[in-house]
Amino acid sequence: MKRVQYDRYGGPERMYIGKANLPQLGAKQIRVTVSAAAINPFDWKLRKGVMKLFRSRKFPKGMGTDFAGVIAAVGRDVKGLFVGDEVFGSVDFNESGAFAEEIILDSHLVAKKPARLSFEEAACLPIPVMTAWAAVFDKAKMSKGSHLFIHGCTGAVGASAVQLALARGIKVSGSCGTASLQSAKAAGVDPVFTYGDKQLQAQNGKFDAVFDTLGTLSVGAGLSMLNRKGIFVDINPTPGRMVRGMLARRYKLAFATMGIKHLSAIADLASEGVLRPTVGLVVPFTDALSAITAAETGARVPGKVVLAL
Incomplete structure (x- = not known):
């Protein structure tokens, strides 16, 4: 073999x-x-x-x-x-x-x-959707009517998170590269910002959760975008961030392995056309x-x- x-x-x-x-x-x-x-x-x-x-x-x-x-x-x-x-x-x-x-x-x-x-x-x-599921539902606890911000909303994990969230009635905003703006809008992300957009930097206290799929959003910046009870979810661990994830209430780490139990549900959503x-x-x-x-x-x-x- x-x-x-x-x-x-x-x-x-x-x-x-x-x-x-x-x-x-x-x-x-x-x-x-x-x-x-x-x-x-x-x-x-x-x-x-x-x-x-x-x-x-x-x-x-x-x-x-x-x-x-x-x-x-x-x-x-x-x-x-x-x-x-x-x-x-x-x-x-x-x-x-x-x-x-x-x-x-x-x-x-x-x-x-x-x-x-x-x-x-x-x-x-598997990995993109299981990671997105673990972040959006298991860690951020998003539900219908919640407002989620996805940093990197057009990558494999980000796009999966967009599809899962919208299917549950969650409002999705996000950021992506300039070349991906139109595809993000077509997917239902609203509003969508480019990474360097100054309007993005002014989204203080607006979101119920921020999901960083890229590891390029500082923890401080992510936390500043949250409302009082919001959660910042990261999938890019460093030793320091892993310690912080275990101790902090508003900063959480998510991993694909956390979503393996949802694989059959993921298959069902793909069968229904929710996941593409x-x-x-x-x-x-x-x-x-x-x-x-x-x-x-x-x-x-x-x-x-x-x-x-």
Whole structure:
């Protein structure tokens, strides 16, 4: 079985396509033949060692988290999933390895793929939508009539948050780059600002929650935009921010893993057309290394980059 992997933490030069043996299938696990895998910034952050204190020391390690494919085998205690089912999901970050021909993972980490979505589209859902769900609903506690500001409202996580919030009757304002203004307005963000807009800097005390998807909004600036009971949600942890997130009442950190329990609900919303993932570029698995490197070093496409297997 071939996969993208690395023998030590570091930059893009550490990646290579190599052979790996799958572990024995556990009682509550499934084996999936991967059809598509989406590239997320989280993937190269893991390879760089951002979470190395929380991961095993065993190498080589596989890359990739989000995928869609077909179940090839099920463990004896797996319920509700069968060989031949089309599924999508996200591999546990300690295992990783979705950029591969096949993977083995716990069955609770997948949901059945919505029929209306291609494998490439379904692979784009997990981390962005799970992160957005955790931030908007689990941490910020947004509900109908709330006013949410999303910093970076047209990226994968930001766009997912916009779709989830609007579906719940939440008013959404946000910021994005100049080139994305029209697409943000078309998505329902109102008002929408460019990052350097002075009017954005004057939005003091207006919002029930501020969600920073980029990590470029200072905590002070985010807190200043909130009303008295508002919550600032961040998804870009540093050691200092993690400590602050544990101690502060109005500053919270959200992670994709917090949203894994909502994967079936996410599948339902995608089936209903509420969630509309955007595939920007499909690249064959043989070109995985160059595609990951390009995304990591700043190449931009209007949507997610997906590896096709």
